[in-house]
Amino acid sequence: MADGSLRKLGFLTIGLFDGADPRPGHETTLEIIKRGEDLGFDSAWVRHRHLQYGISSPVAVLAAASQRTSRIELGTAVIPLGWENPLRLAEDLATVDILSGGRLNPGVSVGPPMNYDKVKPALYPGHDEDFGYGRVERLLDFVAGKQATDFEGTQGFEVFSPRVEPHAAGLRERMWYGGGSLRSAQWAGEHGMNFLTSSVVKAEDGTDFADIQLSHIRAFRAANPTGRVSQGLVVIPTDSASQEQKSKYLAYADKRTPRTREPQGPARMLFSRDYVGSSAEIADQLHAHAAYREIDEVAFALPFSFEHDDYLQILTDIATKLGPALGWKPGS
Known part of the structure; x- marks a missing residue:
């Protein structure tokens, strides 16, 4: 962030829906993306959830979003490649990119699918899969147009x-890689990808979230000085929120705060705090954040399980209050 100004402002949504009536939730996600474009956001990102009540096919959702928008970049944060066939995914990504006019920003990650022992009989019956970085390399080659068959x-x-x-x-x-470790940051840089860093990192050395995230950003940039880096933190401005909304937001953050105090589980995953308050307060806190000071793109994550009106209020305050407080200008 050369001059201290935020260059690109984005947001991330999970796209929740009712299992008994899934269409309204998907429509709401598309409405949120369109509202983001109308507010001037540079990018909209969707999460990826399998066998849950969140978007299971972000590429399909973004195909629909591409036909309701004209300018905003559309990203996935992230597609877990353990669930995907790289060749087939490359076809889908290319198709949506063309439909969108070159606005797609696919973010991916590797590793075994969540609850793999339970889903393997349905996902990969009778054989094993390699869930390492080679899966990403195959996808990158196919997307780049390298030979898939003789x-x-x-x-x-x-x-x-x-x-x-x-x-x-x-x-x-x-193409982006979503990583939370030094190795993943360095690997992404070495392979010419962009880097998504979120509100979860692996506490490999130290327990200060901002310092750990900063070390990942620097490791990536050492390998790829011209690659893009986007930071995804949960940010909830309250400038135009009602008192009821403010109370809900603070209760949400308070419930999640204990996991930010120390690394969690055998993998030592460390979670960032959620930022709740006025845009001026949040801007001051971000300017004091060691990792934020070295990026110029964000994809602020919308919280889980809020109401549609809450998301509209949060997005509006981010675009009209927080973004300008961070030096962002629409279309900059």
Whole structure:
């Protein structure tokens, strides 16, 4: 952040829905993305949830969003590749990127699927999969247009290509890796990806969240000085919130605060605090955040389980109050 100003302002939503009536929740997510564009946000990101009541197919949702918007960048934060076939995902990503006019920013991560022992019979019956970085490399190669097969040419009336089609020029440069460790940050940089850092990091050395996140950002930039870095923290401005909303937001943050005090579990995952208060207060706190001071893009995460009106209030305050307080200007 060379001059202390935020260059790109984004937001992240989980897209919750009612299992008995899922359409309204998906429609609400699309409305939120459209409202974000109308408010001037630079990017909108969707989370990814399997076998839950959140978006299970972000690529499909963003395909719909691409037809209701014209300017805002559309991202995934993140697609866990353990659930995906890299070749098929590359086809879907390229298709949506073309439909959006080159606005897609796919974020991915690796590792075994959540609850793998329980879902393996349905997901990969009868065989094992490699859930390491090689899975990302395959996806990157397919997105870049490298050879997928040695078969090409005409067979009957059908014409076959040796690469994934459609090919979306420029998409490879907009691929992101969502990481929370030094190794993942360095790997992403070494492989020419952009880097998504969120409100969860691995406490490998120390227990100060901002310092740990800063070390990841610097490790990434040492490997890829020109790559983009986006920070995703839970930020809840209260400038136009009702007293009832303020009480709800503070209670939400208070309930989540204990997990921020020390690393959690064998993996020593450390969670960031949630930022709740006026835009001026939050801006001061972010300017004091060691990692925030070295980025110029954010994708502030909307909290789980709030009401639609709450999200509209939070987004409006971020765009009209907090963003300007951080030096952001629409279209900058």
